[in-house]
Amino acid sequence: MNYREFLTRLRLNRDDLRLAITCFAGGVLLAIMTGPEGSLQDPLYSVKHALFSSHVWGFLIFGIALGAVSIYRRKLRDGLLTTRRETPRRSIRKSVADYVAGTGMVARVVTFVVALVAALLVADYTGPYVPNKLSFHRIINQFGHTRTYGYILVVFWLLNALRVNARPRNDTVRLPAWMRSAPAKIAGGALGGLFFALCADPWLPLSFRFKFLTFSGNTNHAFFHHWTTYLWTFAGLVVGLRAANLERRAATVATTRRRPARKVTVSTNTRLALYAGGMFVAIEVPKWLSPFWQETIFQQIGIFCLLAIGLNVVVGFAGLLDLGYVAFYALGAYTNAYFTNALPIHPPFVLNAFYSIPFAILVAMLSGVLLGLPTLRLRGDYLAIVTLGFGEIIYVLASNLTNITDGAGGTGATGSFSVNVPGLHFALNGQALGDDLNFYYLLLAFLVPILFLFNSLNHSKVGRSWAAIREDEVAANSLGINSLKYKVMAFAIGASTSGVAGVLSSAKLGSLFPSDFAVQLSITVLILVIFGGMGSISGVLIGAAFIGWLLQYLIFHSFIDYQDADKYMYLGAILILTMIFRPQGMLPSRRRQREFHDADEGLGTADAMGAASEGPLS
Amino acid sequence: MIDDPIFEVTNLTLRFGGVTSLADVTMAQRRGELLSVIGPNGAGKTSLFNCLTGVYRPQEGSITFRSTRRDPVDIVGWQPHRVNKLGIARTFQTSRMFNALTTFENIKVGVEARQKTGPVGAMLHLPRTRREERESDDRTLELLDLVELTHRMNTTADSLPYGDRRRLEIARALGTSPELLLLDEPAAGTNPSEKLELAALIRKINAEIGTSILLIEHDMRLVMSLAERIYVLNFGQVIAEGTPAEIQQNPDVIAAYLGTSESEGAANE
Numbered sequence: 001m002n003y004r005e006f007l008t009r010l011r012l013n014r015d016d017l018r019l020a021i022t023c024f025a026g027g028v029l030l031a032i033m034t035g036p037e038g039s040l041q042d043p044l045y046s047v048k049h050a051l052f053s054s055h056v057w058g059f060l061i062f063g064i065a066l067g068a069v070s071i072y073r074r075k076l077r078d079g080l081l082t083t084r085r086e087t088p089r090r091s092i093r094k095s096v097a098d099y100v101a102g103t104g105m106v107a108r109v110v111t112f113v114v115a116l117v118a119a120l121l122v123a124d125y126t127g128p129y130v131p132n133k134l135s136f137h138r139i140i141n142q143f144g145h146t147r148t149y150g151y152i153l154v155v156f157w158l159l160n161a162l163r164v165n166a167r168p169r170n171d172t173v174r175l176p177a178w179m180r181s182a183p184a185k186i187a188g189g190a191l192g193g194l195f196f197a198l199c200a201d202p203w204l205p206l207s208f209r210f211k212f213l214t215f216s217g218n219t220n221h222a223f224f225h226h227w228t229t230y231l232w233t234f235a236g237l238v239v240g241l242r243a244a245n246l247e248r249r250a251a252t253v254a255t256t257r258r259r260p261a262r263k264v265t266v267s268t269n270t271r272l273a274l275y276a277g278g279m280f281v282a283i284e285v286p287k288w289l290s291p292f293w294q295e296t297i298f299q300q301i302g303i304f305c306l307l308a309i310g311l312n313v314v315v316g317f318a319g320l321l322d323l324g325y326v327a328f329y330a331l332g333a334y335t336n337a338y339f340t341n342a343l344p345i346h347p348p349f350v351l352n353a354f355y356s357i358p359f360a361i362l363v364a365m366l367s368g369v370l371l372g373l374p375t376l377r378l379r380g381d382y383l384a385i386v387t388l389g390f391g392e393i394i395y396v397l398a399s400n401l402t403n404i405t406d407g408a409g410g411t412g413a414t415g416s417f418s419v420n421v422p423g424l425h426f427a428l429n430g431q432a433l434g435d436d437l438n439f440y441y442l443l444l445a446f447l448v449p450i451l452f453l454f455n456s457l458n459h460s461k462v463g464r465s466w467a468a469i470r471e472d473e474v475a476a477n478s479l480g481i482n483s484l485k486y487k488v489m490a491f492a493i494g495a496s497t498s499g500v501a502g503v504l505s506s507a508k509l510g511s512l513f514p515s516d517f518a519v520q521l522s523i524t525v526l527i528l529v530i531f532g533g534m535g536s537i538s539g540v541l542i543g544a545a546f547i548g549w550l551l552q553y554l555i556f557h558s559f560i561d562y563q564d565a566d567k568y569m570y571l572g573a574i575l576i577l578t579m580i581f582r583p584q585g586m587l588p589s590r591r592r593q594r595e596f597h598d599a600d601e602g603l604g605t606a607d608a609m610g611a612a613s614e615g616p617l618s
Numbered sequence: 619m620i621d622d623p624i625f626e627v628t629n630l631t632l633r634f635g636g637v638t639s640l641a642d643v644t645m646a647q648r649r650g651e652l653l654s655v656i657g658p659n660g661a662g663k664t665s666l667f668n669c670l671t672g673v674y675r676p677q678e679g680s681i682t683f684r685s686t687r688r689d690p691v692d693i694v695g696w697q698p699h700r701v702n703k704l705g706i707a708r709t710f711q712t713s714r715m716f717n718a719l720t721t722f723e724n725i726k727v728g729v730e731a732r733q734k735t736g737p738v739g740a741m742l743h744l745p746r747t748r749r750e751e752r753e754s755d756d757r758t759l760e761l762l763d764l765v766e767l768t769h770r771m772n773t774t775a776d777s778l779p780y781g782d783r784r785r786l787e788i789a790r791a792l793g794t795s796p797e798l799l800l801l802d803e804p805a806a807g808t809n810p811s812e813k814l815e816l817a818a819l820i821r822k823i824n825a826e827i828g829t830s831i832l833l834i835e836h837d838m839r840l841v842m843s844l845a846e847r848i849y850v851l852n853f854g855q856v857i858a859e860g861t862p863a864e865i866q867q868n869p870d871v872i873a874a875y876l877g878t879s880e881s882e883g884a885a886n887e
Contacts, residue, residue, distance in 0.1 A: 453741040460740035460747070461730040461754075468716045468727045475714040478671060480702035480731035480794050489737055594718040594774055 012071070019074075020067035027063015096162065111159065119155040123148040150199030150280050157273040182244035189240015190233055197232035198223065200280045202441040279448070286440055293552075294436040301548035302443040303505050308528040308544040309450060309537065310497025315526065316535030316589070317458055318490035319470030320376070321384040323522050324391025328495040330398060330517035331367055332360040332502020333414075334405060337512055340415025345404055353417045353507040357500060364499025365492045372491040376484055391519050398514035408514055416507040417442060430508040439508050446500055455537055457493075466490060467591055520568060527571050531578050533585025535592040543586060547574065623684060624649045624798055624830045625670070630679035632665055632854075639665040640676065641854040647798070647832060649684075652824045654833045654845035656865075658874065661851040663834045664711060667800050669694075670832075671708050672701040685797060703732070707796035709787045711803045711834075715775035721786055722771040725761050728793030729754040757793065765789040765819060781812035785819060792823065798830045799823065805837050813837065817844055842866070850874070 007017065099107060123142045142148040178184055213223045223229055286297050307329060314322045339347050339356035351359075375386045398405050405411065418427035428435050428442070457463055468476040469483045477483055506512055524547075532543020551567045578585065584596045623646040632640040640662045647653045655663050668674040670681060675695050684690045685705045693701055707728075716724050733754060739747040762768045765785040770778060778786060784804050791799060801820065805813050817840055824831050835841045841848065842862040850858040850865060852874040858865060865871055 456743060457737060457741045461733060461735050461750075462737050462740045464719065464723055464727050464730065467719055467723075471716040471718060472714045474673070474698075475710065475716070476727070477698040478673075478702060478708050478710075479728040479790065480699050481727070482697075482699045493737065591718040594776070 011075070016071045016074070019070055020064075023067030023070060024060075024063045027059045027061070027066070030059045030062070115155050115159050116152065119152040120148065122155075123151045146198045147200070147284055150196075150284070153195075153199070154273065154277040154280055158277065161273050185244040186237065186240040189243065190237040192239070193233040193236015194229070196236065196276070196280075197229045200283045201226075201228050201232060202283050202437075202444075282444060283441070286437055291436065294440065296548070296552045298436055298440040298443060299505070299508060300552055301545050302440055302447065303501050304525070304528055304544040304548040305541055306443065306447055306450070306501040306504070307498060307525045308532065308540045309447070309454060310494045310501070311525050311529050312494075312535065312537065312540045313454060313457075313497070314490050314494035315529050316533075316540070316592070317463060318466045318487055320487060320490060321381075322387045322491070322494070323384050323519070323526070324371075324387035324389070324394070325494065325498060325525055326517050326519070326522040327391045327394035328364040328368060328498035329502040329505070329521070330394050330514075331364050332499030333506035333509075333512050333517070334398065334411075334502075335360040335363045335499070336503040336506045337405075337411050337414045340507075342412040342414040342511065343404060344406060350415070353415055353503055354419070356415075357503050360499040360503045361496040364495040364502070368492040368495030369488055372488040373484075376487040376491065388519065388522075391522055395514055395517055395519065398512075398517060405512075405514070410511045410513045413510050414506045414512065428507065430510045439504070443504055446504070450497065450500075451537060451541075454493075458535075458537070462486070462489070471595070524568075524571060527575050530585060531574055533588040533592065536585065536587050536589035539585050539587030539589070547571070550574075620646045620648050622649045623647060624651075625684065626682045627666075627670075628680050628682070630666075630669060630676050630681065632662075632669055632674055632676040639854050640669065643679070643851070643854070643856055645849050645856060645859070647830055649797075650824070650828055650830055652820070652831045652833065652844055652846050654835060654841045654848045655851060656835070656838075656841055656848060657851035660853075662854040663851055664802060665854075666851070667708060667802055667832075667834065670701075670800060671706060672696045672698040683798075699731075702794055702796070705795075705797035706800065707791035707794045707798075708800035709784075709791050709802055709804060711806065713780075713783045713787055715778075715783055715786065715790075717774065717776035720772055720774055721767055721778065722758060722762065724775050724786060725790050725793045726754055726758045728790045729757045729761075731794060761789040761793055764792070764822075781808045781815070784808060784812075784816065788819065788823070792827070792829070796829060798832065801831060801833045801835075803834055803836060805835055805840055813840060816840075820844060 007013065099111070120142055123145070179188075286294055289297065307325070311322065311325050314320050314325070334343070336353055336356045337343050338345070339349075339351040339359055340353060341347060341350045371387070371390050375383060378386060399408050401407070414430075416428045416430055419425065420427075426438075428438050430439070458466075465476065465481050465486050468479070468481060469486055473483050509516070528544040528547055529540050530543075531547060532541065533539030551570070554567070554570060555562050584593055588596070626646040628644055630640050630643040631638065643662075643666065655666065657663055665674060669676045670693075672693065672695075679694070680692045681694055682690050683693050683704060683706065687705070691704070693704065693706075696704075716727065719727065730750070733750040735747045735750050738744070759768070759771075762771055765788060767778075767782060767786060767789065770782060775783065775786060784807075788799075788801065788804065804820070805816050808816060820831060820833070821844065823829050833841065833845065835844075845862055847861055848859070848865045849856055850868070850871050857874055858868045858871045860868065
């Protein structure tokens, strides 16, 4: 039997073979490029190592699997394959949910034990006893730490959400009346905030124990002495008040009003659990990272997230291709340098980095508006070129205005954040190793509110108007939407986010070099947005976190002697793979997904930016 | 000439390079009237719409719009969104929906464009934003009822059948509370039963809401049954004006429009 017959028997043709070989070659290439584990100084690369490296095998298997999946999907799409199963396949999630929701005693006990063990394992793995993982004694010891109860709560909350989702629609369980009353909700909120403080306060040391629950003593170790305890309690109280108020309003507003059904994929319960769990993990996990990763999680992942969230407003929401985005980041950073007296020109008054944030927002926003007003009349590619030029102008100015910015040699030391009010004193130092985590928490304090603000912006009049302009600018104008105004608005909002990121970053970096603000950074941020899914806040966050992590990971796992500039090679590969296999991004927004779907069907236009169609008016 | 006009177009001329699209067009519409503009392909009907809505800027002439809310004003050179705010809304010849938005959102976008909520209010859910959201939701639901698309409000615009899309486009334009509604071939591509529904809808908008309607349509039966008065355009010039009965008798119109094939014209009647 020659190979042709063999292929026919497997129902493969030469195109399939070509696809398989391409994918396999891709896997080989990735394996060679990233190599087996080794350090920067001593890459452990030899054939012997390669043969026994799980890393290399991982990529080879990845290549093979990618080829197989691609061929399988193509066959399915072309109708060349009939699925053997007549009944639709049940998803794993559904099966798990059904099991969890089961009323049998065995199912309940098994679920309870599994969940408890899972929570304990997570607590143990992220706990302080790094060398001795998984010993029974240590795991039991986790009960002594408050943070363990946070993990347990999150796991059980998620389980409960699964149960609720798996239940039939009409089978709703109402809480007893007293639990639904307003005072219970408010008190519950406050207690929840206190509990959150106990489990997840960033100021708590990793080995926090119950004996620290005192009013006096070392500020770090006296729970009731520390101001953040009251901050979290207050935040919980606000949430409780809001919940009580929502209930009251729902009762007064006529319930008969028809509303457009929001397509809800997860229940409110699940969403709250995800938020709380996400916050908990975002606060707890960085504590046990090594100093290198603690710096990474601020400088690479955190700043990337903030930048990407801002660019997402411009590119994802409003559909404007901005290639000079980093210019606003530079403006924010240099504004902070100016007001903290790090430049050759001196400010009228020297400020703490906290106070230079409003100025940075103002400068970035104004320059966004000034750049936007003349250029946003342009469309698509022209706008991209003009913004690219603006980015270069700022870069060249920063390099060459030596008497203002100190030029390529870098500025003096920029000031950092400090607080000095009665009862609360701290000063962050970008160069101090231990302060990386504090910078990260500070960034989190900016990022989390911004996420919520931008989310509600996207689901408001403004977000809908952006979507309308993106889809069809002529039609949007005919409805009284001033498209220039909305585009400038998107530009200004994106720019000010970037300005905040600039201040945070400059306070950490110490001194600024123009090369930190080169055009490559703009492109990198754009890749984060495209990879994550334009217009989707969670997608962009995940994209930024993943790529930020990957670039740092490669430093230690790259077989070719890793140079900083190499990262653009990997970024390019990521962009190409995204465009081939998932052009809508990892977690696309629902609106964007529909646009891509329409473009496939030949309806409407969705080029990379989803620019409004410029077809003839008629 | 016409008492209580909603708009008057005087000596309007629009050229694209050497091509004259509209030549010295003068016309007027009475407030509350259902007026129609007909003419062969390329006669300048859509160009007239584009001048009225600010998409094109005519070289000569004036367009005076008499809103009930303010003094008469010449809208030549105004931008489309300002013209809409003044009280002129339009639909398009080829349907231009926001395909990724739902039916509900499509209408709401138009309703909201008049509200004052800005980005800060939208981010923080300020009281005014919440009030305006409720108002625009209510108004959108009313409009959905009017065009009988309530059962479709959660489907995306691209999955609507063609006839529904035309009605959605009318509802979206109405959402901006116009005094004058320009309909550019609303019945193009719809089937006979949908045409009947559409005619009823247009009549209803005109009679119950009191919106003045300017209609471009190729379907003669529809135009003759709906319009109170008709302007006929040919090569950018107004060649006739009058009631449907007068237009059908007008020899110029028959020559220019129906006359190319009289038997076909008769068949259309």
